[in-house]
Amino acid sequence: MPTFGLSGTSIPYLKKGDKVAITCPAKKLPIPMTDAITLLTGWGLEVILGETVNASYHQFAGDDAFRAADLQHFIDDDSIKAIICARGGYGTIRMVDMVNFNRLQNSPKWVVGFSDITLLHAHIISNYNLPCIHGQMPLNIPDASSYSLETLRKALFGEAISYRIEPNPLNRRGECQGILIGGNLSLLLAVSGSVSDLDYNGKILFIEDVGEYLYAIDRMLRALKRAGKLKHLAGLIAGGFTDLKDNDIPFGQTLPEIVMDVVAEYDYPVCFDFPAGHISNNCSLILGKTLRLAVETDVVNIDYPNKL
Known part of the structure; x- marks a missing residue:
């Protein structure tokens, strides 16, 4: 059975024998794709490696045009049922406007990744109303x-995917349902005001980040707030915020305290510690699909109410 995007466009789920592609739209790879090939073929899939997998240009997996062409090749190849981004890092924003995504309208396919790949997810959801998978690379x-x-x-x-997670003391109780959007907070700011920007109204927003200063997290969230993007959310899910840094003079708030300070005037449910982001237990979320969030005192339940 397919899943449907915001406009009703369907993406077929994978089945054994399907072809999937691995490409690098950003930073170059330090290791071969042996583990990925073993995993995916173990699921019954045929794995096609892009030319970027073995490419190097400064810190990137080939120059911008080369990485764009590799992604374009797999978008245009109707036999490829999913495009799995090998890693994030930095670089997707340099090449995304060289890629023509229009083929996805007639031959939609899954795009998988997280971190820097948030840019691709946002672009595809905002322009083509197609869901994407935020998950391990x-x-x-x-x-x-x-x-x-x-x-x-x-x-x-x-x-079926559902999650039951332990509560955080700063969670805000409530229940909501809405299209899930989001990803890496820094990348959400990077696409703001561009053709890849998202419509936040009525959506459940998921955010995560890595290696940022606490003050920078505060600034990014307040920038989203000033742009009106946090006011009309249905709900907010904070995932992994790992390796956070502080200045010599402490910022004075933890990540949950920063978030709750920013959204204090709103009344939608908020939960922390969802297992997704730059962590080993980076659980998958389908962005661009309706999610149900129930934040209770003793537990948080997250699932997709419509059959996958």
């Missing part, structure tokens, strides 16, 4: 939890 497979990899398999093959 090939570079991370050696360190990934088996559970997170199983959630990726389920997302790709259309099996």
